[in-house]
Amino acid sequence: MLEILKQSSNPEICKPLVEAVIEKAKEFQQKFGRRPAFMEVCGSHTMSLARTGVKQCLKDEVNLISGPGCPVCVTDQRSIDAMIALAEGENRIICTFGDMMRVPGSNKTLLDSKIAGKDIRVLYSPVEAIKIAEENPDKEVIFLGVGFETTIPILTLMVGEAEKRSIGNFSIWMTTKLVEPVLRYLLDAGEVNLDGFLLPGHVSIVLGENSYKYLVDEYHISGVITGFETAELLFGIYKSIELALTGQAAIINNHPSIVTKTGNQVIHQWMDKYLTECDEAWRGIGVIPNSGLDLKPEYSQFNAKKRFTVEVGEPRKTKCRCGEVIRGLISPNECSLFGKACHPMNPVGPCMVSAEGSCAAYYQYMRESF
Amino acid sequence: MEKFISLAHGDGGELSHRLIRDVFINAFGDGNEAMFDAASVIISNSKIAVTTDSFVIKPIFFPGGSIGKLAVAGTVNDLAVSGAKPVYLTCGFIIEEGFPVADLRQIVLDMANEARKTGVVIVAGDTKVVERGSADGVYINTTGIGVYQPNMGCSLEFEEGDAIIVSGTIGDHGIAVLTARGELGITVPINSDCASLNTMLDEVLQHSKGVRIMRDPTRGGLATTLVEIAEDFNITMKINEIDVPVKGEVHGVCDLLGFDPLYLANEGKAIIVVAENERNKVIDILREFPEGENAVVIGTIIGKEKGQLLLETPLGSKRILNRLSGTMFPRIC
Amino acid sequence: MCVGVPAKVVKKNEYSAIVDVMGSQTTVGIIFVPDVNIGDYVIVHAGQAMSIVDETYAKQSVEEWRKLVDARNSEAIK
Numbered sequence: 001m002l003e004i005l006k007q008s009s010n011p012e013i014c015k016p017l018v019e020a021v022i023e024k025a026k027e028f029q030q031k032f033g034r035r036p037a038f039m040e041v042c043g044s045h046t047m048s049l050a051r052t053g054v055k056q057c058l059k060d061e062v063n064l065i066s067g068p069g070c071p072v073c074v075t076d077q078r079s080i081d082a083m084i085a086l087a088e089g090e091n092r093i094i095c096t097f098g099d100m101m102r103v104p105g106s107n108k109t110l111l112d113s114k115i116a117g118k119d120i121r122v123l124y125s126p127v128e129a130i131k132i133a134e135e136n137p138d139k140e141v142i143f144l145g146v147g148f149e150t151t152i153p154i155l156t157l158m159v160g161e162a163e164k165r166s167i168g169n170f171s172i173w174m175t176t177k178l179v180e181p182v183l184r185y186l187l188d189a190g191e192v193n194l195d196g197f198l199l200p201g202h203v204s205i206v207l208g209e210n211s212y213k214y215l216v217d218e219y220h221i222s223g224v225i226t227g228f229e230t231a232e233l234l235f236g237i238y239k240s241i242e243l244a245l246t247g248q249a250a251i252i253n254n255h256p257s258i259v260t261k262t263g264n265q266v267i268h269q270w271m272d273k274y275l276t277e278c279d280e281a282w283r284g285i286g287v288i289p290n291s292g293l294d295l296k297p298e299y300s301q302f303n304a305k306k307r308f309t310v311e312v313g314e315p316r317k318t319k320c321r322c323g324e325v326i327r328g329l330i331s332p333n334e335c336s337l338f339g340k341a342c343h344p345m346n347p348v349g350p351c352m353v354s355a356e357g358s359c360a361a362y363y364q365y366m367r368e369s370f
Numbered sequence: 371m372e373k374f375i376s377l378a379h380g381d382g383g384e385l386s387h388r389l390i391r392d393v394f395i396n397a398f399g400d401g402n403e404a405m406f407d408a409a410s411v412i413i414s415n416s417k418i419a420v421t422t423d424s425f426v427i428k429p430i431f432f433p434g435g436s437i438g439k440l441a442v443a444g445t446v447n448d449l450a451v452s453g454a455k456p457v458y459l460t461c462g463f464i465i466e467e468g469f470p471v472a473d474l475r476q477i478v479l480d481m482a483n484e485a486r487k488t489g490v491v492i493v494a495g496d497t498k499v500v501e502r503g504s505a506d507g508v509y510i511n512t513t514g515i516g517v518y519q520p521n522m523g524c525s526l527e528f529e530e531g532d533a534i535i536v537s538g539t540i541g542d543h544g545i546a547v548l549t550a551r552g553e554l555g556i557t558v559p560i561n562s563d564c565a566s567l568n569t570m571l572d573e574v575l576q577h578s579k580g581v582r583i584m585r586d587p588t589r590g591g592l593a594t595t596l597v598e599i600a601e602d603f604n605i606t607m608k609i610n611e612i613d614v615p616v617k618g619e620v621h622g623v624c625d626l627l628g629f630d631p632l633y634l635a636n637e638g639k640a641i642i643v644v645a646e647n648e649r650n651k652v653i654d655i656l657r658e659f660p661e662g663e664n665a666v667v668i669g670t671i672i673g674k675e676k677g678q679l680l681l682e683t684p685l686g687s688k689r690i691l692n693r694l695s696g697t698m699f700p701r702i703c
Numbered sequence: 704m705c706v707g708v709p710a711k712v713v714k715k716n717e718y719s720a721i722v723d724v725m726g727s728q729t730t731v732g733i734i735f736v737p738d739v740n741i742g743d744y745v746i747v748h749a750g751q752a753m754s755i756v757d758e759t760y761a762k763q764s765v766e767e768w769r770k771l772v773d774a775r776n777s778e779a780i781k
Contacts, residue, residue: 001744001758005709007765011612011684016772018685023775044705053683097749098628098699111696124554124627124700125750127732150705151702154749157734202707205746205754228707230685231768238771257761258746258754266735267753344695355628355701367690549727556729622724625708626747702706702749 008229009052017234018057024241025061031245037063037193038240039186039328041179042200043070043356044228050365052230054237062237065192065328066358068182068282069200071146072099073350073357074326076281077315079175080350081105083144085310086173087113087120093136095129096144098122102353106316126154130161133170142304145172149206152176152293153267156274159295159302171304174294177280179203180214181291185282187219192328195244196222198236201255208263209253216249227255274299283350284323322349325358332362339363375469380499389497393475397482398492409493411458411515419454419516421445426509430473432550434543434561437510438480440637443566444588445514446488450568451584451640453523453575454516459485460494462511467502477508488566490514522575524583528605532582532671533649535642537570537656538563538664540592541620544634549623554700556626560619563661565638570659578652580645587641590694593632593679595641597693601677608680608688609669627700632681632691643671707746709756715741722747 007013028036040046046066049055055064068074084105087094094110101111101122114120119139123129126143133141145155155172162170179200186192199212204225215223222243226236236254243250253259271293280292300306320342321335332338332351342348344360351357371392378385425441435443442459449456461481465474485492546562548554571584583603587595592614600607616624616631624631638661644652649667656662672680679691710722710731720733722745732751733739745752 001756001761002711004758004761004765005744005756007768009684013765013768013772014685016775017768020771020775042705044707050689051683053685053687053689056683056687056689057685098701101699102696122699125732127750147702148705150707150748150753153735153753154751157732157751200705202705202746202748202753205707232764235764235768235771254764257757257764264735264754266737270735344692364692365689545727554729556727558727560726617726619726622708622727625706626710626724626727626729628706 008227008231010231014230014234017231017238018054021058021234021238021241022061024238025058028241028245029061035061035063036195036241036244037065038196038198038237039065039067039192039194040198041067041069041183042203043073043354044202045069045198045200045226045233046358046361047356048228049233050361052233054230054233056366058237062241065194066325066361067328068186068326069148069179070351070354070356070358071148071151071177072103072354073322074177074182074282075146075175075350076283077106078312079281081312081315082310083173083175084108084110084113085312086142086304086308087118089308091139092119093132093139093141094118094120094144095123095126095132095141096120097126097146099354100144100146102347103350104347104353106313126158127161130158130165130167130170133162133167134165137169139169141170142308143172145174145176148177148179149203152275153206153270156270159274159299160270162302168301171302171307172295173304174292175280176292177282178291178293179207180211181288182282183215185285185288186327187221194221196224196240198240199223199225201225201227201232201259204255204259204263206263206267209251209259209261211263212251216251220249222249222251224252225255225259282326284326318348320349322351322359325351332359335359371471373471375465375467375471375474375499377467377499377501380465380497386497393471393478394495397478398495409460411493413457413515413517416520417518419449419452419518420513421448421452422511422513423448424509424511426506427547428506429547429550430477430507432547432562434546435564435637436477436480437508438477439484440564441510441512442481442484442488442490443564444637445512446490446566446568447586447640449514449516450566450571451586452516453584454518455572456488456490456514456516456568458515459490459492460513461492462495463497464505464509465497465499466505466507467499469507474508484566488568524581526583526603528582528603528643528671528674529645530671530673531646532643533646533667534596534607534609534669534671535644535649535652535656535665536592536615536668537567537640537642537662539615539617539620540587540636540639541616541624541631541634543637544591545620545623554627556623558619558623560617563636563638565661567638567640567661570656570662571640574642574652574655577655578644578648580648581652582643582645585641587636587639589635591631591633591635592641593691594693597679597691599641599643600679604674604677605671606673606676606678606680607669608672608682610682612684613666613668615664615666629698633694633698705748707748707753709744710747712739712741712743712745715739720752722752
């Protein structure tokens with residue numbers, strides 16, 4: 001099995017695949033007089049495409065546009081400020097994924113607060129937070145619950161565990177995001193012209209292939225569920241061009257080894273038990289109805305938003321164009337701050353700090369020579 | 371001897387005397403150098419190299435080493451990559467009240483062993499004790515003195531085509547120490563690469579006149595050190611992703627946590643830039659040593675106009691590598 | 704969106720399993736993949752196994768890539 005998995009980064013397969021994609025893309029260009037354009041919905045795709053060099057190799061032939069799939073980047077400034085303000089309270093332990101630590105708030109970052117003495121802990125496995133709550137009964141332990149469909153179920157596991165162990169000093173600050181509502185928003189807005197989507201391989205573990213039918217039925221646009229390794233990315237793009245050439249809209253599951261038709265049903269049960277849809281504010285977009293998940297009212301005791309109030313002012317205005325980057329309207333280097341006022345050591349917007357943010361990916365991996 | 375260090379061990383009185391006698395002199399020896407407030411040493415009439423480094427590490431004992439071994443090897447390596455032969459070392463200890471004396475003994479023993487192995491003599495030392503909570507266990511500073519040998523060293527003159535060599539797998543120390551903290555629940559069957567490289571690098575310099583520069587890629591990792599060389603000497607360096615040696619286990623942890631091995635710390639590796647026609651000779655020499663058995667060429671100098679580091683991906687595309695920007699946190703995205 | 708890593712299950716408990724990633728081992732939750740067996744590969748995200756990797760499909764994907772690559776190679780020879 002390991003040998004099979006390794007093939008996805010085997011240069012003997014990947015290099016000719018690049019040529020195959022380029023050839024297909026040229027065929028598209030001859031037919032339509034322009035490059036095919038696809039949006040990679042997922043931030044991890046953005047990062048993988050850049051890191052493996054796929055984007056660089058295809059840059060003249062295929063227009064790959066980064067989408068709204070980096071959970072940190074799409075979180076609006078007010079929510080980020082709220083999470084940072086939350087950490088200011090006394091007697092609290094804030095637990096978070098590492099991704100959040102350096103995200104710029106209007107005034108500071110969580111890392112700044114940690115340096116200033118606040119108890120902020122980076123966890124790899126969120127369930128650890130329950131243990132921390134148990135070990136610190138006199139403190140409030142709050143987990144910053146950001147994430148898309150892959151990460152959200154893990155938040156429900158935490159609630160389940162806290163419930164089972166009757167832990168009263170644990171809660172989650174839910175700021176989750178869903179893929180379908182934002183894709184619908186982008187398609188309804190019609191700001192970007194796309195020949196299809198590269199759909200996120202890991203989110204699709206949860207959602208399943210069938211969940212994307214609306215793309216075809218309602219919007220007549222294709223989607224190819226794609227993995228994250230070099231060959232998977234290339235083949236996903238190849239399939240996307242092939243579909244675009246036929247003019248047919250379809251969903252192709254290009255990652256069937258981990259993505260099923262209906263998604264992981266055990267995960268669905270967990271999500272259905274604990275969560276309910278809620279409105280969420282997206283950076284650069286505003287509130288999209290029912291675009292996130294919150295804890296059901298019967299689990300309010302674990303809902304940090306119900307238990308703590310934080311006051312945040314009007315977010316600081318910057319020239320940061322993360323909002324437009326997220327919507328696929330501009331590429332990072334079109335922002336006047338990019339690489340000058342805004343770089344990984346001094347990020348102005350979240351897209352430059354999150355490892356999978358479009359700007360960070362562009363800064364770290366796409367600059368061939370400056 | 372008491373079981374734990376107390377503030378009295380640092381006040382210069384009887385307990386201090388006993389600590390120094392029983393723990394330090396016992397291990398380091400009571401050489402003639404140490405009879406006075408300052409050590410007197412003889413250095414042949416040559417240019418000397420001086421370097422100082424402080425060591426703070428958690429955990430203090432880790433797979434493949436300890437803060438003691440590290441404190442000697444780290445400073446020895448700084449001298450060795452500068453082309454100097456390490457001869458003397460001084461050490462300063464800051465110890466937290468309550469630190470177990472048995473641990474201190476072990477640390478000091480590790481220092482003595484590493485010093486003996488590398489041929490350096492520890493000639494002066496100092497200990498201070500701070501209140502519980504004012505330090506985390508023990509911190510060590512070492513200062514090293516090395517001697518440049520005539521007609522031997524790095525030219526610091528680069529040519530297009532020069533080979534970039536790394537003396538073995540990267541990231542072993544970073545991952546071994548990170549996982550040894552036990553916070554991540556990851557077990558990795560590898561040791562830190564913590565080792566003194568002076569004998570191996572001396573052998574390289576003895577036999578090759580083509581060495582341009584040597585550096586040890588410690589904090590910030592391989593990429594950060596190469597960026598520094600590229601910028602300092604205004605050369606364009608290119609390394610091939612596929613040729614950079616990384617252990618599978620290190621790869622595995624990096625995949626799980628979203629780390630990049632190019633930015634992980636090493637404590638027993640050297641980067642050597644060498645003239646193209648000497649590269650095989652240098653590789654052969656390195657491979658004769660256990661610390662250099664996985665030595666390999668990872669790239670070349672491709673230009674002298676722009677100070678930058680490029681990475682060629684397996685697909686053949688190139689991208690710029692920057693210094694490590696801030697601490698790496700485990701991430702989900 | 705989400706880092707996911709294939710890992711091999713080497714020991715299975717009720718709600719957790721020890722997995723191996725290229726020689727390093729860690730404990731992951733397996734609540735979402737109750738049918739997992741020792742020897743299976745799972746995709747790990749944030750300490751949880753999210754999906755079992757289906758070997759047949761994984762093999763099929765590689766074959767598809769190879770087919771495309773081989774077709775091009777044979778064309779090049781012609």
